[in-house]
Amino acid sequence: MRVGGLSEEQLLARILPRLPAGTDTLLGPGDDAAVVRAPDGRFVVSTDVLVEGRHFVRAWSSGADVGWRAAMQNLADVAAMGARPTSLTVSLVLPDDVEVDWVLGVADGLAQACGPHGVGVVGGDLSGGPAIVAAVTVHGDLAGRAPVRRSGARPGDVVVHSGLLGHSAAGLALLRAHGPTAAGPPVPDADFVRAFRRPDPPLTDGPAAADAGATAMMDVSDGLLKDLGRIARASGVSVDLSSRDLGPAVDELDVVAQACEASALGWVLTGGEDHGLVATFPPGAAYPAGFRRIGVIGPAPDRSGEQAEGTVPDGGTRVTLDGEPPAVGGSGWDHFGSS
Amino acid sequence: MRVGGLSEEQLLARILPRLPAGTDTLLGPGDDAAVVRAPDGRFVVSTDVLVEGRHFVRAWSSGADVGWRAAMQNLADVAAMGARPTSLTVSLVLPDDVEVDWVLGVADGLAQACGPHGVGVVGGDLSGGPAIVAAVTVHGDLAGRAPVRRSGARPGDVVVHSGLLGHSAAGLALLRAHGPTAAGPPVPDADFVRAFRRPDPPLTDGPAAADAGATAMMDVSDGLLKDLGRIARASGVSVDLSSRDLGPAVDELDVVAQACEASALGWVLTGGEDHGLVATFPPGAAYPAGFRRIGVIGPAPDRSGEQAEGTVPDGGTRVTLDGEPPAVGGSGWDHFGSS
Known part of the structure; x- marks a missing residue:
C-alpha cells in the first residue's frame, strides 16, 4: 500500500x-x-x-x-x-x-x-x-549546566574526541563499491555499513564532558577538519591535530580504505555523519573516559591566509596536522551547495 | 541571484x-x-x-x-x-x-x-x-496554566470563536478569480487577500481564554466543521452551531461570495487557514471580549451514523447547524490526501 x-x-x-x-x-x-x-x-x-x-x-x-x-x-x-x-x-x-x-x-x-x-x-x-x-x-x-559552546576553546587546551571517525564515510564507500541493490553481492564489513546507516554517537558523553569542564564542544557532522575549523573560528584559536593520536582511528579503516582505493586518513579528517563529539579541555583536566586525545589548541593563526569574509570557511588555515596544512582533498561537505 | x-x-x-x-x-x-x-x-x-x-x-x-x-x-x-x-x-x-x-x-x-x-x-x-x-x-x-486540550468540552458549554472565519478562503477565491500574475487586473478587496496571505490570529486570546476557564480550545486551521468535529470526538460530545450567531461572520463575506459565485456560509463553515481560536466555556462563564458565541455543546450523538474506525472523520454527525447536518459541500480540507 x-x-x-x-x-x-x-x-x-x-x-x-x-x-x-x-x-x-x-x-x-x-x-x-x-x-x-x-x-x-x-x-x-x-x-x-x-x-x-x-x-x-x-x-x-x-x-x-x-x-x-x-x-x-x-x-x-x-x-x-x-x-x-x-x-x-x-x-x-x-x-x-x-x-x-x-x-x-x-x-x-x-x-x-x-x-x-x-x-x-x-x-x-x-x-x-x-x-x-x-x-x-x-x-x-541542561540540568543546571552552562551550555558548552563552540567559542570557549583556549590555546593550550587539549582536543579530544569520543565516538567513531570516518566509519560512516567508509560504509558509504562500501555501498558505492558494491552497488545499491539488494540483489548485488553481500556487502562486507557490515559494521561500517551499519555505522553509515545507523550512527550511534556517545550521547551521554556530552553531559559528562560538560560536567568535567569542557571549554568547547560540538558533534562532528561535516568532518573533523570542517567542524574543528568552526570551533577554531568561534574561539579565535587554531587547532593542531596529531597524526600519532589519530593513528588508532586511521588503523581501524586501513583495510577497507585500501579495498576502496581511498585514504583512511582522509576519511578520518573529512568524513562526516559519524556525529561523534569533539571537545576541548584545559591542559591537565581529567576528561571522561570515552574521549581520546587527538590534538591541541594553539593561538589564532596569521589571518593573512584566511579567506575573505563571506566566502566558504574551510578551516584550512585554522586546522593543521602535525603543524602542516592537511594534505587531503576537501575539508568536509556542504549539505546545501551544488557540490 | x-x-x-x-x-x-x-x-x-x-x-x-x-x-x-x-x-x-x-x-x-x-x-x-x-x-x-x-x-x-x-x-x-x-x-x-x-x-x-x-x-x-x-x-x-x-x-x-x-x-x-x-x-x-x-x-x-x-x-x-x-x-x-x-x-x-x-x-x-x-x-x-x-x-x-x-x-x-x-x-x-x-x-x-x-x-x-x-x-x-x-x-x-x-x-x-x-x-x-x-x-x-x-x-x-504556559506560565503555570493547565494546557487547554480538545477533550474538555462538556454538554451545555457554549462554543465561542475569536478571529476571522472564511476570510482566507475568500482571499484565495479572489486570487483564483483574478489570476495569479502581477500583470493582471488589480485585486479588489485587499483585506481578504491579506487575510489569505497574512493571517493574523488573536494570539493573546489563547492565554486569556485559559485564564477565564476555557474547557477546550483549538485553532481553526482546516475549517470550523472539521476542527469542531475534532473537539467533539476528543470530548465525546456534539456541537450545534447557530446560524444566527454566525450571521455577522457570513454577512462580512456576502458581497465577495456573490462576486465569486461561492457560498459565504460555506466559507465560514469549511474555509480553513484563518487560524482563529475556537473554545468552549461552561454555561454562564465570562469569556474574554475577543470571543463571540457561535454555538453550544450537546451530548454525544447516536454513533450509528459515524464512520468506521480508521476512515476519515469528517465530523458531519458530530457538528450540526441549527440542529441539522450542514448543507455545505465538504467539511474542510486534507493537507495530505490527494484531494
Whole structure:
C-alpha cells in the first residue's frame, strides 16, 4: 500500500502507536501542541532537515535507517551542548508513491533511536510533496549546566574526541563499491555499513564532558577538519591535530580504505555523519573516559591566509596536522551547495 | 541571484541578521543548539510543514507572505493551548533556482510575524531539494496554566470563536478569480487577500481564554466543521452551531461570495487557514471580549451514523447547524490526501 491511498489521519493512526512516549512528556501528540517537562527552566533546541537524494538514498537506507539517522543526528546536537535530550518533533513530506511500510519504518527507526534514551516523539506533521523530506527538531535539558559552546576553546587546551571517525564515510564507500541493490553481492564489513546507516554517537558523553569542564564542544557532522575549523573560528584559536593520536582511528579503516582505493586518513579528517563529539579541555583536566586525545589548541593563526569574509570557511588555515596544512582533498561537505 | 550560487554558510550569513532574537532566547542560532527560557518548567511544542504547490504558490504569495504564514499558523497552535509563544525553529528546503531575495523575504516575514510577539527565531537548517519546503517548530510557555486540550468540552458549554472565519478562503477565491500574475487586473478587496496571505490570529486570546476557564480550545486551521468535529470526538460530545450567531461572520463575506459565485456560509463553515481560536466555556462563564458565541455543546450523538474506525472523520454527525447536518459541500480540507 502506498501513502497516496491514505488520508493524513489514517496514516497518523498507523504511525502514532509506534512512537515512544518519552520520560519527560506531559502531553503527547494529538492536540494543537505537546507539553514537555523542562526541569532546568531552560531547554536546548536544534533542528535538521534530511532530503532524499541529498542526505539519503532509499536504495541504501531503509525507512528505519532514515528515521534512526534523522533522530540521532539531532540527539547528537543536544549532547554537544552538554544536555540530555528529552523530546523531538518530526515533519515528513511524502510523495504519493512511497510505500506505507517505508513510512512505518521511519517511525520504527525514530523509536529505536529515541526510546532507549527516554526521548519522546511528541509531535509531527505530514504533507504530500514531490520528494521525501524529514525535518526533525530536538529538545534537551541542561540540568543546571552552562551550555558548552563552540567559542570557549583556549590555546593550550587539549582536543579530544569520543565516538567513531570516518566509519560512516567508509560504509558509504562500501555501498558505492558494491552497488545499491539488494540483489548485488553481500556487502562486507557490515559494521561500517551499519555505522553509515545507523550512527550511534556517545550521547551521554556530552553531559559528562560538560560536567568535567569542557571549554568547547560540538558533534562532528561535516568532518573533523570542517567542524574543528568552526570551533577554531568561534574561539579565535587554531587547532593542531596529531597524526600519532589519530593513528588508532586511521588503523581501524586501513583495510577497507585500501579495498576502496581511498585514504583512511582522509576519511578520518573529512568524513562526516559519524556525529561523534569533539571537545576541548584545559591542559591537565581529567576528561571522561570515552574521549581520546587527538590534538591541541594553539593561538589564532596569521589571518593573512584566511579567506575573505563571506566566502566558504574551510578551516584550512585554522586546522593543521602535525603543524602542516592537511594534505587531503576537501575539508568536509556542504549539505546545501551544488557540490 | 539564485540560491544555487551560494553555500549554506553564505546564505545563512544573509538570513541570520534579519531574524528576531526573542525575549526568552538565552543563546540564539550559530551553535549546535539554541537555549531558550522555560520559566514554567514545561514548554509546549508544535510543528507544521508547508510545501510549495500544496500550501502556497509563489505566484500568489511573496516569500515574506510564506514566512509570515509559516510562523503564524504555528504561533496559533501555541496560543490554542493557552500558552504564550517564545521561540521557533525553521528548516528550509530550497531548489537551486529560487531567488535569494525570495528567501530573504521568508526571513523578513518570519520576523514580521514573530518580532511583535517577542518570539525569537532561534535555529534552523537549510538544504537543497526539488521543491520549496518550510518546516517550523514553535515553543511556548504556559506560565503555570493547565494546557487547554480538545477533550474538555462538556454538554451545555457554549462554543465561542475569536478571529476571522472564511476570510482566507475568500482571499484565495479572489486570487483564483483574478489570476495569479502581477500583470493582471488589480485585486479588489485587499483585506481578504491579506487575510489569505497574512493571517493574523488573536494570539493573546489563547492565554486569556485559559485564564477565564476555557474547557477546550483549538485553532481553526482546516475549517470550523472539521476542527469542531475534532473537539467533539476528543470530548465525546456534539456541537450545534447557530446560524444566527454566525450571521455577522457570513454577512462580512456576502458581497465577495456573490462576486465569486461561492457560498459565504460555506466559507465560514469549511474555509480553513484563518487560524482563529475556537473554545468552549461552561454555561454562564465570562469569556474574554475577543470571543463571540457561535454555538453550544450537546451530548454525544447516536454513533450509528459515524464512520468506521480508521476512515476519515469528517465530523458531519458530530457538528450540526441549527440542529441539522450542514448543507455545505465538504467539511474542510486534507493537507495530505490527494484531494
